Amino acid sequence: MTAITGQWTKGAVRDQTTVHPFRKHLEELKIGDTSWADPAPSASRDIEHFAEFTGDTFYAHTDPEAAAKNPLFAASSAHGYLVVSLAAVCSSNPTRARCWPTSASTDCGS
16 A cells, blocks of 8 residues: 555554664655654653643643543653654754653753
């Protein structure tokens, strides 16, 4: 299906390269280019700060007990925008490829 439509579809072959797709020039990108990293631990302090800063205090981010009662959330989770912004900044630079701000450091370069 991917070969016919020119769009990656779920279940299609992925090409896991050593160069992150964000680091490639547009003409170098191919359908299926993938980068993968293990899940990063999130620091509750960072999530709380993001919720306070943005005003997004949805219970799935700020109330672990309420989040655990919902079958969609096993526990509280980080905001999508927080995760995406950290992924874009940290994973596109090879020297910062596996960083996540923690309670000890909020600088991806450290």
